[in-house]
Amino acid sequence: MPSYKLYYFDGRGLCEASRQLFAFADVPFEDVRLTREKFMELKPTFPYGQVPVLEVDGVQIPQSVAIARFLAKKFGFAGKTEVEQALVDGICDQWKDFYVETKPYYYSKEKAKTEVLLPARDKFFGFLKNLLNKNKNGFLVEGGVTYADLFIVDNMTSLVGWVPEYFEGHPEIEAYYKRVQDFPQLKAWLAKRPNDPI
Amino acid sequence: MPSYKLYYFDGRGLCEASRQLFAFADVPFEDVRLTREKFMELKPTFPYGQVPVLEVDGVQIPQSVAIARFLAKKFGFAGKTEVEQALVDGICDQWKDFYVETKPYYYSKEKAKTEVLLPARDKFFGFLKNLLNKNKNGFLVEGGVTYADLFIVDNMTSLVGWVPEYFEGHPEIEAYYKRVQDFPQLKAWLAKRPNDPI
Numbered sequence: 001m002p003s004y005k006l007y008y009f010d011g012r013g014l015c016e017a018s019r020q021l022f023a024f025a026d027v028p029f030e031d032v033r034l035t036r037e038k039f040m041e042l043k044p045t046f047p048y049g050q051v052p053v054l055e056v057d058g059v060q061i062p063q064s065v066a067i068a069r070f071l072a073k074k075f076g077f078a079g080k081t082e083v084e085q086a087l088v089d090g091i092c093d094q095w096k097d098f099y100v101e102t103k104p105y106y107y108s109k110e111k112a113k114t115e116v117l118l119p120a121r122d123k124f125f126g127f128l129k130n131l132l133n134k135n136k137n138g139f140l141v142e143g144g145v146t147y148a149d150l151f152i153v154d155n156m157t158s159l160v161g162w163v164p165e166y167f168e169g170h171p172e173i174e175a176y177y178k179r180v181q182d183f184p185q186l187k188a189w190l191a192k193r194p195n196d197p198i
Numbered sequence: 199m200p201s202y203k204l205y206y207f208d209g210r211g212l213c214e215a216s217r218q219l220f221a222f223a224d225v226p227f228e229d230v231r232l233t234r235e236k237f238m239e240l241k242p243t244f245p246y247g248q249v250p251v252l253e254v255d256g257v258q259i260p261q262s263v264a265i266a267r268f269l270a271k272k273f274g275f276a277g278k279t280e281v282e283q284a285l286v287d288g289i290c291d292q293w294k295d296f297y298v299e300t301k302p303y304y305y306s307k308e309k310a311k312t313e314v315l316l317p318a319r320d321k322f323f324g325f326l327k328n329l330l331n332k333n334k335n336g337f338l339v340e341g342g343v344t345y346a347d348l349f350i351v352d353n354m355t356s357l358v359g360w361v362p363e364y365f366e367g368h369p370e371i372e373a374y375y376k377r378v379q380d381f382p383q384l385k386a387w388l389a390k391r392p393n394d395p396i
Binding site for chain 1: 257260268280283328
């Protein structure tokens, strides 16, 4: 088996979906959590001066979604057919657009909550509901849980931590949120991981 | 062969890389270019109310990079190994970050040129130079040209159209820009496509 080393800060952020994929697949990895000082020291050695970076047998793969897709393909969580893989990629990019759109909220919570976060949430939850209604299996594509669910649900964990009423009026999204976290392998990881707010 | 229908506006934008992949592979597709009016009419039928959308035998795939990756995998332009595919995905995501970072420039050209575009260019060109130096084959990964080159080079076409000195002081990047456009299949497409500024 290849040796995996995953570099990130001591937080969930854009790395957690990849950690959860290792947990899902029950594959060991080195979970390297950098202090700001250690990050500044290693920054010039990373491909784009950023983390997360996954080191696989000495090769460094950068960019959070590229890392997660690589692991998801290896472990069977990237979609079951070529078309389904493209749909999962599209869902994840749509989530990334949502994440970029809502970033102002992370820096100025009160003002941006009503102006940015909640309108973006309503639009994005609408897309999720369409996918859930279409697939009927409780997930976003026919083949079951994928890396896109992990990005989306982990980001919801941050948002509901700041906005306790985040799921209000959206019971089917809250049920989806719980459904993903209810996989035994994921539950075990959630119980043992550091309890980071973000 | 599946039937392909690609919906977008009458411009290059986020769709052109996928059109170029069809040109590279010499695979026929329906290049549907929507007027604003026609787009507003079809908007509710698209998965996220956006274009580009690729219709493959009736299934609609949304999101520009997901579409391009799907076609690139089919046609052999997505990277030659699992690790290389992840590196290509990471390059493309890094470019997408550059694109999002430089978006203010698209709306306010004078102010944002020195404050946003040129610093982001210098950082991004630095990454491209590292990759070119490492691979020695003139492209960003060992396996040759990929969909990431197509996104990057087409975006350069827009930027050099607005900023004629865009490549000044970066001859190796300008050479790369020309190298990608020099593939005979791509040259033929560039010669016959509508001449859109963006």
